[in-house]
Amino acid sequence: MDYINVTIRPMTKEDLPSVMEIERLCFINPWNEEQFIYEIEENVYSNPWVVELSNTNSDNVAIVGFCVYWQTFDSATICQIAVHPEIQRRQLGSAMMDEIINDCYAKRVQTLTLEVRKSNTKAINFYLKHGFEQVTVKEKYYTDGEDAIYMTRRVDIF
Ligand SMILES: CC(C)(COP(=O)(O)OP(=O)(O)OC[C@H]1O[C@@H](n2cnc3c(N)ncnc32)[C@H](O)[C@@H]1OP(=O)(O)O)[C@@H](O)C(=O)NCCC(=O)NCCS
Numbered sequence: 001m002d003y004i005n006v007t008i009r010p011m012t013k014e015d016l017p018s019v020m021e022i023e024r025l026c027f028i029n030p031w032n033e034e035q036f037i038y039e040i041e042e043n044v045y046s047n048p049w050v051v052e053l054s055n056t057n058s059d060n061v062a063i064v065g066f067c068v069y070w071q072t073f074d075s076a077t078i079c080q081i082a083v084h085p086e087i088q089r090r091q092l093g094s095a096m097m098d099e100i101i102n103d104c105y106a107k108r109v110q111t112l113t114l115e116v117r118k119s120n121t122k123a124i125n126f127y128l129k130h131g132f133e134q135v136t137v138k139e140k141y142y143t144d145g146e147d148a149i150y151m152t153r154r155v156d157i158f
Helices: 013-026 033-041 092-106 119-127
Strands: 005-010 046-054 061-072 077-082 111-117 133-138 150-155
Touching: 005 092, 013 033, 013 046, 013 077, 033 046, 046 092, 061 092, 077 092, 077 119, 077 133, 092 111, 092 119, 111 119
Parallel strands: 077 111
Antiparallel strands: 005 046, 046 061, 061 077, 111 150, 133 150
């Protein structure tokens, strides 16, 4: 398939089969479908998005990644960001991150925050590349006892 269009758009319930597959492939403690439905339908602070690839005629479309970030007043938190393992390292995660940062800037968010597993080197490198800095370590943050690295990025500085 010759993909040429990359679209980042709000997640809908129809996207959930693809989103759940990526979620299961990417995370140790995957969210369940109800959690995503809550983000789509009820959580007014949530921005759940997908990244979609399509060919010229839009007759072949695939959801290959997604992100969820919460915005409350002047700060925002990235809860989830993932790209299908077969198509990682092709700048699709970066496309979503750029969109999140632009959206935060437009909404006058000042600080973007996140937690990432200490062992998740590729995600840590990804966040460092996008201007995040390590602030602290949250010990035993995850239910399996792993520490989290807490990272932040100012949004008003590009
Ligand atoms: C983190 C993630 C979303 C990045 O998405 P991606 O589309 O693969 O990343 P990009 O292609 O945009 O990479 C941008 C930069 O991130 C860093 N990076 C990405 N993957 C990397 C890897 N495997 N090893 C080292 N650095 C990596 C690099 O600096 C890269 O820039 P470069 O390719 O010019 O060297 C993706 O790896 C993923 O889905 N991981 C599993 C889910 C996850 O861990 N999410 C984060 C939870 S906190």
